[in-house]
Amino acid sequence: MTRHKPVMLREAVSKLALSSGDCVFDGTVGSAGHTRAICARLDFGRIVGTDKDRQAIQEARKTLEKSQCSLNYCLRIANFQGVETIMKACGVEKFQAALLDLGFRSEQLESERGFSFQHEAPLLMTYKDPDTLTKHDVTARDVVNTWDKQTLVDILSGYADETHAQEIAKEIVSRRQSGWLETTTDLVEAVKTAVPSGYARGGRHPATKTFQAIRMAVNDEVRSLTYGLKDIFTALSATARFVVISFHSVEDRIVKRAFSQWVEAGKALSIGNQPITPQQPEIDTNPRARSAKLRCIEKVQNSTSNRN
Ligand SMILES: C[S@@+](CC[C@H](N)C(=O)[O-])C[C@H]1O[C@@H](n2cnc3c(N)ncnc32)[C@H](O)[C@@H]1O
Known part of the structure; x- marks a missing residue:
């Protein structure tokens, strides 16, 4: 590590x-x-x-x-x-x-906490040690699977200035019909489908801002x-x-x-x-x-x- x-x-x-x-x-x-x-x-x-x-x-x-x-x-x-x-x-x-x-x-980025879009891990994104999480703690899994579309749009644009907030939120919500998004790979796939090809300008991964916004929401x-x-x-x-x-x-x-x-x-x-x-x-x-x-x-x- x-x-x-x-x-x-x-x-x-x-x-x-x-x-x-x-x-x-x-x-x-x-x-x-x-x-x-x-x-x-x-x-x-x-x-x-x-x-x-x-x-x-x-x-x-x-x-x-x-x-x-x-x-x-x-x-x-x-x-x-x-x-x-x-x-x-x-x-x-x-x-x-x-x-x-x-x-x-x-x-933390390299741990199995889901902070990174570069390797597969459960959708946690919390700074708290996973062993110490209680049912009151919010995780990225809760955010992507249970928060309403408008709240997702608000955090994507408010916490990360994501220009494709609407499209990404819509895609995340529509994917819920086929089951919960469980891993970072599921989330990356949703973002990639939602944004125009070529969105990864300047070498930035298309899911960078989505991960930042969700991490900020999870940790308030x-x-x-x-x-x-x-x-x-x-x-x-x-x-x-x-x-x-x-x-x-x-x-x-x-x-x-x-x-x-x-x-x-x-x-x-x-x-x-x-x-x-x-x-x-x-x-x-x-x-x-x-x-x-x-x-x-x-x-x-x-x-x-x-x-x-
Ligand atoms: C960039 S790292 C700090 C690195 C440190 N200065 C060093 O040189 O090793 C940020 C740390 O802040 C912690 N953190 C983030 N938000 C926090 C908060 N609201 N209260 C306390 N710790 C927080 C994270 O868990 C992480 O370990």
């Missing part, structure tokens, strides 16, 4: 402007690529980390132990939305820096990000940096809007006028980085910043 390579690692850690003693929140611990680098940067301090995926948290613990991270860290299987609950559990009052590196990690990503950003911003102390790495336009729009509102209200300073994008050598060695955008703000109490 491909090990996840942290995206814009150097840039993210540098923008966090860490000082020894800081308490840092990593809301998307994943394989602990960024967490480990944050730990290496601090002589003393704390890290609080969350990930919805139990396997990620287990792996992250091992990685931090192996790298001999000597900081006091508190990792929890949890949504970064509602971070205040985690702060209470970890005994933390404020963060001096926070990071979100959105989306999924390579191990728009809500988590919208409310999660607010929760985390509230949890920051003055002068704390907040770095978010996003991977597609829907995520980036939410981050850009929230950050701009705080800047315009005088609650934050924008660090850099434009988002940072990865350098070509990183894209060459890690193609997943190609669509990444890093945005950073610094929380202020007054309009002056005392950290550069």
Whole structure:
């Protein structure tokens, strides 16, 4: 299995402007690529980390132990939305820096969870460990087999700007007559039938946007990000940096809007006028980085910043 390579690692850690003693929140611990680098940067301090995926948290613990991270860290299987609950559990009052590196990690993409249109797997697409799913958890199987056509159109266009949302939703719904769509292959076939041939422009697979939209719906990503950003911003102390790495336009729009509102209200300073994008050598060695955008703000109490 491909090990996840942290995206814009150097840039993210540098923008966090860490000082020894800081308490840092990593809301998307994943394989602990960024967490480990944050730990290496601090002589003393704390890290609080969350990930919805139990396997990620287990792996992250091992990685931090192996790298001999000597900081006091508190990792929890949890949504970064509602971070205040985690702060209470970890005994933390404020963060001096926070990071979100959105989306999924390579191990999840290659797992049997149905995130990838490139190999056959059951239609799950949830960040939660499949062993921990309950009947209340939504999966991609529920979305494609039970959600009404208009809702499918709305998520395809709203979460992925899919121009063929109508045609894809119609095809998915019509296929239900011959039984449930059970695997990623079933879904890919439905999309391929619905879109015009030649739709895979620029080397992009025709089902890319459909998979993105359904994954976002399953994990309620728009809500988590919208409310999660607010929760985390509230949890920051003055002068704390907040770095978010996003991977597609829907995520980036939410981050850009929230950050701009705080800047315009005088609650934050924008660090850099434009988002940072990865350098070509990183894209060459890690193609997943190609669509990444890093945005950073610094929380202020007054309009002056005392950290550069
Ligand atoms: C891109 S990976 C993070 C990789 C990590 N920075 C590293 O370098 O190893 C994103 C992680 O965020 C997790 N995730 C996605 N949405 C989440 C949410 N709302 N709350 C907590 N974790 C989430 C996923 O399970 C995944 O492990």
